[in-house]
Amino acid sequence: MKNAAQNLATHLEQVIPQHDCSEIYGYSLFPAGKLFRPRLAYAMAMDLGLSESDFTPAHPISLLASSIEMHHVYTLIHDDLPCMDDDDIRRGRPSAHKQFNEWMAVLAGDGLLNASFQLLSRIDNPNLAKLLRFYSWATGAKGLILGQMMDLNQEAGQSLARLMEIHRLKTSRLIQVSLCGPAILLSGKFEFIRSYRLGDALGVLFQLIDDLSELGEPLGEHEMAINPWVKNSAQTLKAYELYFHKVEKNLSGLDHTSKVVSEYIQLMTKKMASTEEAINKITGSNFFKKSIHPLLARFN
Numbered sequence: 001m002k003n004a005a006q007n008l009a010t011h012l013e014q015v016i017p018q019h020d021c022s023e024i025y026g027y028s029l030f031p032a033g034k035l036f037r038p039r040l041a042y043a044m045a046m047d048l049g050l051s052e053s054d055f056t057p058a059h060p061i062s063l064l065a066s067s068i069e070m071h072h073v074y075t076l077i078h079d080d081l082p083c084m085d086d087d088d089i090r091r092g093r094p095s096a097h098k099q100f101n102e103w104m105a106v107l108a109g110d111g112l113l114n115a116s117f118q119l120l121s122r123i124d125n126p127n128l129a130k131l132l133r134f135y136s137w138a139t140g141a142k143g144l145i146l147g148q149m150m151d152l153n154q155e156a157g158q159s160l161a162r163l164m165e166i167h168r169l170k171t172s173r174l175i176q177v178s179l180c181g182p183a184i185l186l187s188g189k190f191e192f193i194r195s196y197r198l199g200d201a202l203g204v205l206f207q208l209i210d211d212l213s214e215l216g217e218p219l220g221e222h223e224m225a226i227n228p229w230v231k232n233s234a235q236t237l238k239a240y241e242l243y244f245h246k247v248e249k250n251l252s253g254l255d256h257t258s259k260v261v262s263e264y265i266q267l268m269t270k271k272m273a274s275t276e277e278a279i280n281k282i283t284g285s286n287f288f289k290k291s292i293h294p295l296l297a298r299f300n
Helices: 003-015 020-029 036-047 060-079 102-121 128-139 144-152 160-185 189-216 221-226 233-251 255-273 276-283 287-299
Strands: none
Touching (some): 003 060, 003 102, 020 060, 036 060, 036 189, 036 255, 060 128, 060 160, 102 128, 128 144, 144 160, 160 189, 189 255, 233 255, 255 287, 276 287
């Protein structure tokens, strides 16, 4: 999806003002990360019959994809703030509030949140109202925002089930927008149901993989207390296997979407391979190679 970053840059120029303060928007969005969520949207649209040449900046799928990435980056900016996760580094460089300042980061996040819906408002499609209902539900007070509130309320350590719910709200919901959005716009009723299930499973699976990869990094007392692979590796492994099989089942026949998912899993596999010793030390001898790697290798 070569168009993803280029369309994102075009759309950003359309929604931000020409002002010195606007530098923070470009800093936060570029250089773009993996663009996993917008690439999923493009891939699902291609699995529903479109081609890559269709994705001009004005195309509904392009507007949706850029909207999703702007929404995602807004959550990252706010997540890094001192009042939330208080992270000074994002994607290997100072987070927005450290590079600029706190009030600029808050307002830039607000700006990208509004810009995401501004892009959606430009979509000329009879199913736009349906898309807006789903998008606002998934990212709003009953979705992504609720997951962040539960996380900051330190509910993740209560039980594995509660952690799964937080992962589902914080991560799965926006992935579901990436997959279900094209199905809504292209009137794919059956694919909406499958995309909904796939997005739910992907979000939880990726967070479980991310939780595992964190074992290779220095973790504080709080991080160790809530990491499911530390608290209950056997139960977490069962959940990992369950969601992995759900992803495989719902990806069947979606060639372009499968490729995007495979590439992401391969990146995570490489990341974890470098921390295999640390993972085994915490979870048990040869745990990664025996229990984790066989499933991941199926996406190579």
